[in-house]
Amino acid sequence: MFDCGKIAVIGGGSWATAIAKIIVRHTHHIGWYMRRDDQIADFKRLGHNPTYLMGVRFDTDEIFFSSDINKIVQEYDTLVFVTPSPYLKNHLKKLKTRIKDKFVITAIKGIVPDENLVCSEYFHHVYDVPYENLACLGGPSHAEEVALERLSYLTVGCCDQEKAQAFTDVLTGEYIKTKISSDVIGIEYASVLKNVYAIASGICNGLKYGDNFQAVLISNAVQEMSRFLTAVHGIERNITDSVYLGDLLVTGYSNFSRNHTFGTMIGKGYSIKSAQIEMEMIAEGFFGTKCMKEINRHWHVNMPILDAVYNILYKRISPQIEIKLLTDSFR
Known part of the structure; x- marks a missing residue:
């Protein structure tokens, strides 16, 4: 034992x-x-x-x-x-x-x-x-x-x-x-992605999108997460388990979430640097976004939410423009 x-x-x-x-x-x-x-x-x-x-x-x-x-x-x-x-x-x-x-x-x-x-x-x-x-x-x-x-x-x-x-x-x-x-690899990648999606949720919150849209955003986020996990580690898993969906929900919605707070500041018009300075804590999703974007260049998984957050954080595209494009891709 x-x-x-x-x-x-x-x-x-x-x-x-x-x-x-x-x-x-x-x-x-x-x-x-x-x-x-x-x-x-x-x-x-x-x-x-x-x-x-x-x-x-x-x-x-x-x-x-x-x-x-x-x-x-x-x-x-x-x-x-x-x-x-x-x-x-x-x-x-x-x-x-x-x-x-x-x-x-x-x-x-x-x-x-x-x-x-x-x-x-x-x-x-x-x-x-x-x-x-x-x-x-x-x-x-x-x-x-x-x-x-x-x-x-x-x-x-x-x-x-x-x-x-x-x-x-x-x-x-x-x-x-x-x-x-x-499912070590699946849990770890899910933990990275949920931070990215929490930033997306925060950006939408800062832009005054409501609960109705947030529900659609998170629904699409869990589908996107599932596609990626299946591509990189295609074992049988239940994406609705608490370690995947539960962690995504709490990070996407909670006031304790650093990544959601960081995203909200970006949605309200803060620069990346000013948001990081004011938070005084690490929003790991900022770094995770770039890493996941680079990793996905190998896997070619359809990940529009990741792409939108990357464009906002690293290409300095307007959050209003990028999120509007993202909304048009949802159903």
């Missing part, structure tokens, strides 16, 4: 904090890599993350903090990566310790820029982690709601179902329900 052993969280943001809260409740010990020593010092002094989800209290005696990623990797068996995807490569550049024998879980709902690889593929191709040692964490899961202990449903994807089950056993609790899946 597989045992996750000692578990460490890699990342210091809101989702990392929420995941750490879930895990430490079961294990009463975690390792936690944060890149800044001053953030670690403040965390120990205050008993909470000084920057994100500050209402979540921790017993810091149950946490081994380190700003040295190599020390964490050496000491822990299961590594849960929860860094924003644009920064993953920079964190890993410091890594001198082999991770191929570790159980690597990516809770990163993004894609690695420049490489155009979802995170499990990146760990496999660059760090030689075998697929049976790679898992992903997906599902509709705003960190803020998890921190408030509101009921949430998570899916652990891994080709080794015993390992997936072992990690779900660590997560499952009163307010966290879990299930397992073997």
Whole structure:
């Protein structure tokens, strides 16, 4: 029977904090890599993350903090990566310790820029982690709601179902329900695409399109997602499962969604730079849009929503014009 052993969280943001809260409740010990020593010092002094989800209290005696990623990797068996995807490569550049024998879980709902690889593929191709040692964490899961202990449903994807089950056993609790899946690549690509579609939804919101159109937009988005997933990883899946459709819905509609907020600002006339500065948080869909557009040049899947968001964000085409063209393609 597989045992996750000692578990460490890699990342210091809101989702990392929420995941750490879930895990430490079961294990009463975690390792936690944060890149800044001053953030670690403040965390120990205050008993909470000084920057994100500050209402979540921790017993810091149950946490081994380190700003040295190599020390964490050496000491822990299961590594849960929860860094924003644009920064993953920079964190890993410091890594001198082999991770191929570790159980690597990516809770990163993004894609690695420049490489155009979802995170499990990146760990496999660059760090030689075998697929049976790679898992992903997906599902509709705003960190803020998890921190408030509101009921949430998570899916652990891994080709080794015993390992997936072992990690779900660590997560499952009163307010966290879990299930397992073997569709790692599908879950990861769906997590990238739902951010793109949330930006589209936000742009339409900023342009004052109403709920009626938003419903049509999301209906078309799930069809577009299904076409792409079938092309790149044509296994049998139910696109209406919570890890696909559920995550799309919560990211597309919720006020907690950074990508929806970013899109709304673009729809209201903000420039890309001004929207990013004002948000002070990463909207991963901005980077994911470019990566997915480049990936789809190989697959040639019909993806009008992705194309529209790309044209707005990267070709600086007017949101009013581009969304009007998009509306004419819907039925």
